[in-house]
Amino acid sequence: MMRIPKLIDSIDFCLMSPEDTRKLSVTKIIAADTYDEDGYPIERGLMDTRLGVVDPGLRCRTCGARAGECPGHFGHIELTRPVIHVGYVETIYGCLRATCRNKKCGKILLSEQKLEEFRKQIEDAIKERRKWWEISTQIVRSAAAVEKCPHCGEKQLTIKFEKPTTFIEGKNRLTPSDVRERLENIKEEDLPLLGIDPKVAKPEWMVLTALPVPPVTVRPSITLESGVRSEDDLTHKLVDIIRINQRLAENIEAGAPHLIVEDLWELLQYHVTTYFDNGVSGIPPARHRSGRVLRTLAQRLRGKEGRFRGNLSGKRVDFSARTVVSPDPNISINEIGVPEYVARTLTIPVRVTEHNIEELRNVVRRGTDIYPGSNNVISSEGKRYDLRYADREELANKLEPGFIVERHLKDGDIVLFNRQPSLHRMSIMAHEVRVLPGRTFRLSLSVCPPYNADFDGDEMNVHVPQSEEAQAEASILMRVQEQILSPRFGGPIIGGIQDHITGAYLLTRKGTLLTREQAQQLLASVGKFFDLPKPAKRERGVEYWTGKQIFSMLLPKKLNITFKAKICKNCARCKEEECEIDAYVVIRDGQLQSGVVDARSYKALDRCEILDRIVKDYGTTVAREFLDDVTKLSIAAAVMFGFTTSIDDEDIPPEAKERISEVIEDAKDRVSKLIEVYNAGELEPLPGRSLRETLEMRIMEVLAESRDTAGSIAEKYLGLDNHAVIMARTGARGSMLNLTQMAACVGQQSVRGERLSRGYRKRTLPHYKHEDLGAEARGFISSSYKDGLNPLEFFFHAMGGREGLVDTAVRTAQSGYMQRRLINALQDLRVEYDGTVRDDRGAIIQFKYGEDGVDPARSDNGKAVNVEKIIERVIGG
């Protein structure tokens, strides 16, 4: 039977009274030592076995359980003198200042009438479930300013607070005992006014008289390889406390001078303070013998690796694996290649039934080492057999319905796949397992964009959902094909990349003719069988098919769209179907009639017209099949036609070179003229700018323009027969800017958006004169990458490049923190059945999500309904 798990309904917070501490305690701790010479825990010491056990073999004297089962039990230390709890000094300070110093009075220093007003406010706040204690800051502030008690007329001395735990009244230091006495005097009905809930806390409890000692399970000692015992930081601190506590008791007993008692008391306060929080300002942190700062209670909870963020909000899990990823162009986007070694380690529990018993018997027989085997068997009674050691044959025969076999991962199992940083939900998606040889996880190239993965050594994680419920949820909600559309903008985030785009372009561009063998070869690479349509052309008895025909075979029937391809030059008047670069894409009834397939058609994160339409009109399964097929076809096409790029793709003829250098020389001349005008004081400043700023802006303008002109000269010689240009223009990879920087001119380098200016006094490098504002002297690179940079240019380039690197590093930190804050602020929001968006208290944030109730992931690029599309579908294009 499955146990019904207990659910926590709520957690109440309250302050512990000394009596609570004593009641909770299983023993008073008096010995400052841990173990005796035999290595056995000392009775009433810090490792007393009544506090629970961590060493194997011992039994807890409180509950009788062994290590691992015993949750541990608290003990306590009776403090000889009271000590202030550091966490509450601010609250104590407020209480002390706000109440009458007269022992007999102890009331809040405000008139009864005012107090009544505040009481009312607090009552209202509680009724409205607001944070009533926020009112108390106001009360404390006004009460602290009062000099004479309105109730008893006592004159109030000012109380000063010295960090971390000292209070001084007038000239006298208040001991924790004095403080405790004052706090005891506060009337119970006044407590809410001071922000204290009398039901759970009394102010005097903020001054400790008994200190709880946490169980050993909280502070286990570790045995080093050398056999030396090493105690936990908390234990060290507790030893200090007990030692000083004892000395203090002895000294008081012996009637030691007041001064010595005072000193010891203060030392006890120091130890208790640092035991709670070793990072309070005003005192030096407690250190280990080696000089290392101790990690005490507050440090354990705080920060990224602390209990809250490190262990509670994010937990370590079983059934996970991590290794390097590498690409596999032949598997589906829904799949993930898992190495056999991993598949033999990760398991899925399967319940034995009459239907699978024979199969599972074989699985058990094969055991842990032979692949489709299993690692553990759990009997109906819950006994666990480890197949590494058990008699597998015997166990296999013993198998009966009700047993659970933990079998190896096999093809078709659902696993979660993840790459950090997990910035959006597409960073964890569910894949189907394909067990493959090798030692890396394999993934389809199309899912690289959502994970932001590449293969320069990236590692990724796999998690195996264990229950049927989890597996079902994963495969319905998290499967890759369900994530094709990004909820960020309602368009595809999974799609073709790089070679997929060039391949499709090579196949579908004008003039691609394929013989029957070639056509069949391409279609065979998809792995499905197709009947070729009628050939487009017949010449000397040979039949030819166009690339567009082949591509169309993968398109769903009845698909109609028209759009402009990426290579479109945005002519003033579009010639539509007559476009000479074939940039006008028309698909009618699933036939690509004109236009080329490029980034606009199915590149991830681009406009992605075809893929987008297929997901939205035909569903995710058709879209996944289309994407799987089309990427395979494209790769095959790229292989068939041959595609490469090399340095000679950036060759431009000598006359172009000449014209480029003319343009650049001309620009340099214009810059020097501008500088002359500036030096002559004749430069007309732009409104609101200084002369110098104006000059810089004008120079930047001239140089940017010259770079663009140089680029466009080079571009004229770089046609679509050039492979590098094909990549840039189709949007597969790189840009025309990259190419012109290689072929023509790199251009101005900049730091902080300005020309380079720093380095030496009044100049960038000692190779230039002081105050040289010329183009070269301020980081203009007139060479191209291909020609090579001269040493000065190279240095300037490195300056610009360095800024880029620094920027990226800073940016990741900043945006990471921003995202953490956003997530934290918004994570409790959800859509309710009434269409409102509410937070965890049920407060309405939006009356209708996004004002129209539409899920962005299901919208048409943000629009609720694509009206045009529906009209076109009904009436016809």
Place this chain on the structure above:
Amino acid sequence: MVGVSPDTIKTEVSKLEGEVPESVVHELRGALLRVSKERAITREQIEQIIEGVKQAYTSAIVEPGEAVGTIAAQSIGEPGTQMTLRTFHYAGVAELNVTLGLPRLIEIIDARKTPSAALMTIYLKEKFAKSKEKAREFAHKIELTTVEDVALQTETDLINMVFIITLDRSRMQRKELTPSKIASTIKDTLNTDVGIDGYKLRIKPSTTTLSELRKLATRVRALPLRGVKGITRVVVKMEDDEYVVHTEGSNFLEILSMPEVDQTRTVTNNIHEIEEVLGIEAARNAIVNEAVKTLEEQGLNVDLRHIMLVADMMCASGEVRQVGRHGVSGEKASVLARASFEITTKHLLDACIHGESDKLDGIIENVIAGQPIPLGTGSVELVMRRGGEGGTK
């Protein structure tokens, strides 16, 4: 075949009202009327189209339980890694500096009291917007001019213990100021003796100590002579057939109360000013607009709904709250949620004093407790009735 009349289209389409969002109805009406001019649409087709629209809308509705908050946060946070860090010149107005990219987005989300580069776009009423002179005049009127702006030279005469300002004639003319005007302003505001000597002003401090003189000098230099407080630089630009005034620095209240200004269109990028002057709803829209502008300028495509949700969350309490520990996150109901964000120990300790109770209604609390979270599939429970007899549980 004869198509239906435009009126029938209108009546048919308006039947959709209330069922699908207004914007869709509006778009459909427009599109149908446009198409009907080119070709006939039959009644049957209209019905089909309307049915299609209804269906498309229903299938696009969010599912209850959807974690829209997390999705919004991710959708804004994820592209943050792709944004620039630098402050660039404004694309439209080369003369003004604008904070862009990630720093600006963080500024918006932080709900900073003053943006690092405050800007206003002031639209003028018809009369002023069409004339270059009048727009210029207005621009001059609001630009803050200090004594230093019109001074050619300033010096402290230590022998006579006076502060001497030499005024710049041409700049004075442009700003329509005279030495006597300036002198009287200084006299009135600082309560000192001012001697006029052509374009030289001699200012004598009341007490003749050196420190007093120095103090006086700095106060005189920064003394505003005319213009609106905060407006440091003004640029007039022709935009879509009218003159628009762009300013660096912002003073929404004072600018809006000027008669030349078109209050309906004039904006500032200071969200707090908008909140103070126009209220929380306007502030919410300002947050949305500023965030959209920042993201769009970086070429990032983020659905408007995500940004609206963030803005609504920031404004839900009636005042603009920061996304972070001093705002939305710090005011959460759950102790554990606050503790797991920042300043862990303080939240836990204070919770004890106040006797707080964590109801475990939120996400993190349940993650901490190792329980199913109340989102998506975790927000519903299924009860299986055994044997079809309507079981007990």
